[in-house]
Amino acid sequence: MSPAQARPGKVVEVPAIWIQGAGCTGCSVSVLNGVAPDISAVLLDQVVPGKHLNLRFHPTIMAGSGEVALRILAENSAEGGAKGGYVLVVEGAVPTAEGGAFCELGEESGRPVPFAEHVERLSRGALAVIALGDCAFSGGIPSCSPNPTGCKGVSAFLASKGISTPVVNIGGCPPNPDWFLGAVAHILLRGLPEAGELDPWGRLRLFHGKLVHDNCQRRAYFDTARFARHPGEQGCLYLLGCKGPMTYADCPDRQWNGGTNWCVRAGAPCMGCAEARFFERFGPVYEKVTDDRLARLREV
Amino acid sequence: MKTITIDPVTRIEGHLKIEVVVDGGVVKEARSSGTLFRGFEIFLRGRDPRDAARMTQRVCGVCPVAHATASALALDEAFGLSSKVPPNGRILRNMILGSNFLQSHILHFYALSALDYVDVAALDEAGPDEAELRAVRRFLERGQLGPFVPRYKTEFRLPKHVNRAAIAHYVKALEIRRICHEMIAIFGGRMPLQMATFVGGVLSTPTDDGIAAFLAKLARVRDFVKNAYLPDILAVAKAYPEHFELGRSGSNFLAYGAFDQAPACGPVSERKRFFPAGAVRNGVLSRVDVSAITEDVARSFFTDDCAAAPGEGKTEPAVAKEGAYSFLKAPRYGKEPFEVGPLARTMVAYLAGAKPQKETVDGVLAEAGLRLENFGGTLGRHASRAIEAALLTDALERWAMELVPGEPACAEGPPPKEARGVGLTDAPRGALGHWLEVGEGKIKNYQLVVPTTWNASPRDAAGRPGPIESALVGAPVRDEANPTEVVRIVRSFDPCLACAVHVVGVRRDSAGDGRVVRVA
Numbered sequence: 040m041s042p043a044q045a046r047p048g049k050v051v052e053v054p055a056i057w058i059q060g061a062g063c064t065g066c067s068v069s070v071l072n073g074v075a076p077d078i079s080a081v082l083l084d085q086v087v088p089g090k091h092l093n094l095r096f097h098p099t100i101m102a103g104s105g106e107v108a109l110r111i112l113a114e115n116s117a118e119g120g121a122k123g124g125y126v127l128v129v130e131g132a133v134p135t136a137e138g139g140a141f142c143e144l145g146e147e148s149g150r151p152v153p154f155a156e157h158v159e160r161l162s163r164g165a166l167a168v169i170a171l172g173d174c175a176f177s178g179g180i181p182s183c184s185p186n187p188t189g190c191k192g193v194s195a196f197l198a199s200k201g202i203s204t205p206v207v208n209i210g211g212c213p214p215n216p217d218w219f220l221g222a223v224a225h226i227l228l229r230g231l232p233e234a235g236e237l238d239p240w241g242r243l244r245l246f247h248g249k250l251v252h253d254n255c256q257r258r259a260y261f262d263t264a265r266f267a268r269h270p271g272e273q274g275c276l277y278l279l280g281c282k283g284p285m286t287y288a289d290c291p292d293r294q295w296n297g298g299t300n301w302c303v304r305a306g307a308p309c310m311g312c313a314e315a316r317f318f319e320r321f322g323p324v325y326e327k328v329t330d331d332r333l334a335r336l337r338e339v
Numbered sequence: 340m341k342t343i344t345i346d347p348v349t350r351i352e353g354h355l356k357i358e359v360v361v362d363g364g365v366v367k368e369a370r371s372s373g374t375l376f377r378g379f380e381i382f383l384r385g386r387d388p389r390d391a392a393r394m395t396q397r398v399c400g401v402c403p404v405a406h407a408t409a410s411a412l413a414l415d416e417a418f419g420l421s422s423k424v425p426p427n428g429r430i431l432r433n434m435i436l437g438s439n440f441l442q443s444h445i446l447h448f449y450a451l452s453a454l455d456y457v458d459v460a461a462l463d464e465a466g467p468d469e470a471e472l473r474a475v476r477r478f479l480e481r482g483q484l485g486p487f488v489p490r491y492k493t494e495f496r497l498p499k500h501v502n503r504a505a506i507a508h509y510v511k512a513l514e515i516r517r518i519c520h521e522m523i524a525i526f527g528g529r530m531p532l533q534m535a536t537f538v539g540g541v542l543s544t545p546t547d548d549g550i551a552a553f554l555a556k557l558a559r560v561r562d563f564v565k566n567a568y569l570p571d572i573l574a575v576a577k578a579y580p581e582h583f584e585l586g587r588s589g590s591n592f593l594a595y596g597a598f599d600q601a602p603a604c605g606p607v608s609e610r611k612r613f614f615p616a617g618a619v620r621n622g623v624l625s626r627v628d629v630s631a632i633t634e635d636v637a638r639s640f641f642t643d644d645c646a647a648a649p650g651e652g653k654t655e656p657a658v659a660k661e662g663a664y665s666f667l668k669a670p671r672y673g674k675e676p677f678e679v680g681p682l683a684r685t686m687v688a689y690l691a692g693a694k695p696q697k698e699t700v701d702g703v704l705a706e707a708g709l710r711l712e713n714f715g716g717t718l719g720r721h722a723s724r725a726i727e728a729a730l731l732t733d734a735l736e737r738w739a740m741e742l743v744p745g746e747p748a749c750a751e752g753p754p755p756k757e758a759r760g761v762g763l764t765d766a767p768r769g770a771l772g773h774w775l776e777v778g779e780g781k782i783k784n785y786q787l788v789v790p791t792t793w794n795a796s797p798r799d800a801a802g803r804p805g806p807i808e809s810a811l812v813g814a815p816v817r818d819e820a821n822p823t824e825v826v827r828i829v830r831s832f833d834p835c836l837a838c839a840v841h842v843v844g845v846r847r848d849s850a851g852d853g854r855v856v857r858v859a
Contacts, residue, residue, distance in 0.1 A: 061377050063397050064401050065400020066400065067400070069531055071446075077513070078513050079471070082478075083474045083475060083477070083478040093485050096485070097486050098350075099349070101349050101487075102459075102488060102490035103349065104349045105344070105348070105822075106820075108349055111485075144346075180377070180394070180397045181382075184382060185382065187377075188377060188378060190377075212532060269751060270540070270542045270748070270751070295524055295528070295529035296523075296524035299524040299552075300525060300527075301528055302529060305528030305534060305542065306528075306543045310393065318390075323387035324387070324390045324393050325387065325389050
């Protein structure tokens with residue numbers, strides 16, 4: 040229960056439209072794991088005093104189906120007359136091969152509507168787009184070689200369409216719920232992030248400003264060359280494939296699931312999931328990144 | 340005759356379109372199709388086999404653990420480690436999977452299904468004022484009701500006080516399912532997409548403080564399951580008694596079982612599993628014969644030689660194929676459609692005489708005034724989930740107490756150059772199989788046959804519809820603009836389309852040139 044609940048006064052409704060493309064719903068499930076604020080406070084209450092995120096469309100939790108659901112998208116798209124009034128959250132990548140037919144959402148006059156078309160329409164009218172999770176951020180898992188469906192991240196997709204609506208990227212597979220809820224709170228309190236608040240990948244430095252490796256509890260093992268070589272061993276996980284030295288995320292500080300744990304503390308090497316196209320660029324998961332590939336990882 | 344298309348079907352995982360042909364207010368025929376294709380089998384090829392347990396979790400973020408479990412079982416076999424997984428590894432895998440069963444079932448009933456039975460917008464003023472209800476009331480007073488409105492016009496039958504309690508439970512369930520994920524994070528690092536399940540066991544190690552934290556969180560979940568979830572299901576059962584008949588798929592049920600109580604070696608029916616494996620055909624239980632599983636493509640857009648055993652199958656499109664209407668293949672067991680999922684597991688366990696299941700089911704039957712043969716359909720599925728949740732809250736406590744801190748949790752072996760492995764487990768949504776082939780040390784072939792492919796499969800060569808299609812036939816549609824019963828039935832299967840649509844092609848209307856299909 041947030042203190043905001045007790046406050047009287049007018050509450051501003053900030054509309055949000057959340058759509059899912061080529062993804063697994065893991066980002067949505069992760070956001071459900073938020074603790075402060077928790078998801079019921081987000082749905083029902085004020086995220087920050089005086090502002091309520093009015094989630095008009097979310098395929099996994101909304102009551103309506105079919106036509107009833109699609110009407111909401113139509114009313115909020117640029118053609119529907121809504122301009123700049125809502126935040127668009129995109130989860131999942133945008134498949135672009137075959138005219139976008141690898142992911143379709145609803146029909147119009149008997150024609151299946153590609154997800155890409157929804158992204159295009161809704162982005163034009165949006166105040167801002169939050170590209171949530173590695174797939175929306177960078178193309179992610181479905182863009183893994185040979186990228187059979189031509190998946191793109193939202194920024195790249197909007198650029199290809201000449202759409203200049205501001206995009207805030209949030210990495211992670213899944214993203215930490217705090218990264219999403221914190222970004223929403225940041226935008227509601229201070230407005231859209233200024234250039235200096237974003238890193239070269241368009242992610243908030245607030246969450247993606249520090250290397251996992253620099254704040255890792257096992258860092259002392261690395262500095263003294265004590266490396267784990269088998270599952271369950273104490274020591275730095277670098278030789279077991281840890282990508283902490285290449286990954287910008289606050290996992291060691293913030294941890295996951297309400298501060299319960301995080302990957303390295305559980306004995307699992309960081310797989311670099313906060314970084315763009317991590318599986319493709321950082322894999323294999325359980326092999327040390329070779330020196331020749333290290334240099335290329337800095338490329339935006 | 341009128342065809343109604345529902346696209347998107349919301350409050351499920353993934354992209355699903357349902358078409359029903361309605362005549363005289365009743366569904367005569369139904370077709371289901373998935374509308375997202377990503378191509379996991381394609382980009383798994385050529386990768387390090389160990390990565391499969393991580394990558395296949397990304398098939399579905401709602402039940403990633405089941406994919407990690409099936410993948411690890413397949414990898415164990417390929418690495419020759421099936422008999423060597425240490426008890427700690429086996430138990431921690433069960434605890435991680437079991438906690439996600441709880442999460443998935445609670446999420447499914449409250450977040451995904453309850454809005455079809457519970458009227459969130461009808462909160463009366465009287466009665467005790469729990470914190471959850473105060474939040475809902477303030478929300479209602481502000482009058483901006485997304486995402487709970489708009490919705491289909493639905494007949495809500497729960498008595499006012501029950502509806503009121505269920506609204507409070509809807510809000511509480513969001514917290515309880517979150518706690519289930521915290522239970523996983525204790526040993527899995529984080530959730531969803533936990534990091535621990537690995538070839539040979541798990542990467543984490545049990546500790547006494549971890550066990551204590553797990554049990555403390557479990558106690559809160561158990562309290563909710565036994566004092567809110569089960570009673571709410573029984574209340575819905577009393578208000579909608581015909582929903583045990585509505586949505587029946589037939590009388591064939593298949594389960595691979597889950598939660599190994601001993602090393603996972605030998606045929607799946609011989610493994611000691613908390614949820615046993617079995618095949619029920621017309622009320623008769625038999626052992627699971629994996630060689631009886633085939634994939635029929637008679638009504639699917641694939642060439643006829645694509646019909647094969649899983650793992651041997653291929654995926655070659657045949658767009659103009661006469662009579663085809665789906666891009667899902669049709670898994671069949673002994674040439675017949677089989678429902679998989681919680682109802683199937685309950686039927687198998689009951690007929691196998693599994694004591695905890697039998698006792699709990701008998702209790703629910705007595706409470707609902709039903710006999711076993713009346714237990715099925717839409718509510719049979721919902722009730723089976725609640726029963727499983729209750730059983731698991733007890734079992735998880737026993738398993739946690741069997742952990743031995745200080746003992747290993749993972750076996751190791753050299754990566755194979757050439758090998759095969761099959762991983763069979765039940766996911767929350769039903770029987771899940773991973774078929775792995777390793778060649779030159781890399782993934783050569785990887786095939787998944789997932790629960791929703793069984794349940795949402797199209798008709799086969801003999802014209803037999805898939806389970807969801809069968810379940811929809813006969814459903815009443817009183818108002819074609821508000822096909823509530825149709826979505827209630829579909830949701831009771833808890834379909835996961837991200838899982839089901841992974842080896843299929845795609846239909847494209849190419850500027851009126853007809854359908855173009857591309858399968859990568």
